[in-house]
Amino acid sequence: MKNGPFAGASTKQQKRRPVEKKRLSAGYTMNNNVKFIRGGAAYFNRMLQMIDEAKHSVHLQTYIFDDDGTGSLVADALKNAAKRGVKVYMMPDGYASKVLSRPFIRELRLAGVYFRFFEPLVRSKYFYFGRRLHHKIIVTDTRYAMVGGLNITERYNDRPGYKAWLDFAVWVEGEIVKELCTLCWKTWKGFPAKTGALPCEQEYLQAPSIPGASSRVRMRINDWVRNKHEISRSYIEMLETAQSHVVILCSYFLPGETFRKKLSLAAKRGIKIKIILAGLSDIKLAKYAERYIYDWLLRNDIAIYEYQGNVLHGKVSVCDTTWLTIGSYNINNISAHASIELNLDVHDENFAAGVEKVFEDIIEKECIHVTRAMLVQKRSLLKRFIWWCSYQTVKGLIYLFTFYFRKKN
Known part of the structure; x- marks a missing residue:
């Protein structure tokens, strides 16, 4: 599997530094x-x-x-x-x-x-x-x-x-x-x-x-009230310590500046990154906002695949066919800073390989590959403006997301 479709562009597999080993093993239950x-x-x-x-x-x-x-x-x-x-x-x-x-x-x-x-x-x-x-x-x-x-x-x-x-x-x-x-x-x-x-x-x-x-498994929580940002850190660890490849399947993918920087740095050092996103979304505004950052992703040699089945709602990411994180966390500021989120990190190579095989099948049978040529062909000036407006609007929704009217029961 590590030499398969998700293998990285770089063939050099350097040994992990001690600090990386410590980070990747911290907090896991063993049995x-x-x-x-x-x-x-x-x-x-x-x-x-x-x-x-x-x-x-x-x-x-x-x-x-x-x-x-x-x-x-x-x-x-x-x-x-x-x-x-x-x-x-x-x-x-x-x-x-x-x-x-x-x-x-x-x-x-x-x-x-x-x-x-x-x-x-x-x-x-x-x-x-x-x-x-x-x-x-x-x-x-x-x-x-x-x-x-x-x-x-x-x-x-x-x-x-x-x-x-x-x-x-x-x-x-x-x-x-x-x-x-x-x-x-x-x-x-x-x-x-x-x-x-x-x-x-x-x-x-x-x-x-x-x-x-x-299987080694650890619980990861994001909750701004209790100052917990563990899932965010898991994703950062994944990008910082990856040796060959990272596969991200995510709905409502609108990474903040820190995450985008880590994506860019990982790609620059030869990590092959594939992102599976929704082709059809239940929230059109979020999908338009996602498409606004497609240019940036493609410029950074990050592959984009849009799922063509029903709505994509999953949140899973796999690193090096070695470990993965899965749960409720979307890669956007609402999940990072406004909601209580729960993921599990699973460190098990056989398990990770099985998940990657599922992703391979989804990419091959149920996705289209978004290329730069395709984006240029389908993008009009009006669409670009709509995507930009959507992106700016969604960025501000975090301030409204924590306020809502109460239901009597």
């Missing part, structure tokens, strides 16, 4: 099993299985939870788990999931589900001000967890005649699950300085051992 989950039916089937098999606890936290067909499937599974004595904690974001009706929430609570909207720092009777809960995670029995970019709504699920949005998650069991359980509890409790005794440790001790687990 984990991992599975790469492509979104759609595979993701929701795995989620429903986790809930149905839970014996002690379920934590589900997400940005969007709709009371549509897919949301009802998940909600019914949560209610059934609560009725059989499982402690079920459900927390959607207070803004993105404000469409949830009172009867829908009441039925969850009557079934025994502990339900709470995530609320940011400052709130009144009429509005919120703060950050949004953007991560997507489910943890069951402090034994299994799944982290990714998928919300719980119809457009992320495969249905007859409908292809789900392209998104991904990682399923894990092992040491990392205890940390993820603790994160869920802290989020549920509002991140107090002291959370007291948590059930995670006891549940984890009850879980059977998993011989042969070998």
